[in-house]
Amino acid sequence: MRKKGLKMNKNQNNENDICENNESYNKGHIKRHNRLDARTITNVGLAVALLIIGSAISIPIGPVPISLQSLVVLTIGITMGKRLGVMAVTVYVIAGLVGLPVFAGLKGGPQYVFAPTFGFIIAFILAAYIVGAGYESSSSVRRYASLAIATFMIYVIGTCYFYFVQSVHLGNNIPFAKVIQLTVLPFIVGDLIKLHVAFCVGGKLKSILSANFENVN
Numbered sequence: 001m002r003k004k005g006l007k008m009n010k011n012q013n014n015e016n017d018i019c020e021n022n023e024s025y026n027k028g029h030i031k032r033h034n035r036l037d038a039r040t041i042t043n044v045g046l047a048v049a050l051l052i053i054g055s056a057i058s059i060p061i062g063p064v065p066i067s068l069q070s071l072v073v074l075t076i077g078i079t080m081g082k083r084l085g086v087m088a089v090t091v092y093v094i095a096g097l098v099g100l101p102v103f104a105g106l107k108g109g110p111q112y113v114f115a116p117t118f119g120f121i122i123a124f125i126l127a128a129y130i131v132g133a134g135y136e137s138s139s140s141v142r143r144y145a146s147l148a149i150a151t152f153m154i155y156v157i158g159t160c161y162f163y164f165v166q167s168v169h170l171g172n173n174i175p176f177a178k179v180i181q182l183t184v185l186p187f188i189v190g191d192l193i194k195l196h197v198a199f200c201v202g203g204k205l206k207s208i209l210s211a212n213f214e215n216v217n
Contacts, residue, residue, distance in 0.1 A: 040084065047076045047088035048095065051102070058104045063162075064117050064183050065104050070154060071194040073124045074147055077131025078202030085128035093121055114169055119161020123154040135206065143203070147195050159183045 054068035077085040096108040103112060103121065112118055127150035134146020163179045166172045 043080065044084060044088045044091060047072075047080060047085075048092045048102075050076070051089070051092045055102060055104045056106065060105070061186060062182055064120070064158075064187070066187065066190060067104050068194075069104065069120075069124065070127075070151065070191060071198055073127050074131055074150060074195065074198035075202045075205065077128040077146075077150065078135050078143075078198060079205045080128075080132065081135070082129045082132025085132040086125055089125045089128045093125065096121070114165060116162040116165040116170075117158070118165075120154060120158035122161065123157035126157070127151070127154050135202075144199055147199055151191055151195055155184055 050072050051069065054072035058065040058067035073089060076088055080088060092102060096102045096112060097110050099109050101108045104117070107115075130150040130153065131146050134149075135143050137143065159179055162183050163174070163176055166174050166179070
């Protein structure tokens with residue numbers, strides 16, 4: 001009976017140890033999760049700030065200004081991954097639509113959805129996702145291809161949106177070839193340079209910052 005009692009006490013002690021270990025693990029997991037949330041918010045906020053700066057640095061050469069927005073978007077996709085990249089760009093878009101002057105030319109507000117250039121801003125969300133997904137691969141070819149595809153999709157969505165707003169909302173009878181001349185041709189060389197800069201610099205930044213995002217994406 002004495003041995004049996006000792007055995008029961010030993011089992012009970014083991015159960016108590018297991019419960020304490022589980023409780024400690026749960027507390028540590030919650031604290032770690034909270035730290036990740038705080039770090040995520042900080043990094044997303046920093047990305048949004050960079051997008052605002054990239055928008056502010058613009059050169060008006062026509063209906064579509066030259067800015068650093070696309071370079072920042074590509075770099076965000078590289079360094080933050082598809083999930084956080086999309087989150088950061090989406091927050092930027094929402095901030096502009098609620099009225100903050102974060103778009104090119106320090107513009108913003110819900111009426112901006114009727115601006116012919118708003119399609120390029122919408123396309124930034126998809127571009128961040130494409131680049132983030134592409135950089136999940138270790139292949140340099142796939143990474144570079146994701147940057148090229150993202151840039152191409154910005155052109156496609158932005159140009160089609162520009163044409164739609166001009167034709168339907170504003171009632172301007174503008175040929176699609178003219179739209180391409182206004183929204184694509186003047187930017188090809190500059191965007192190719194941005195693409196290459198993002199590829200060269202973004203990869204190094206991703207290596208430096210990967211520890212910040214490896215458990216978040």
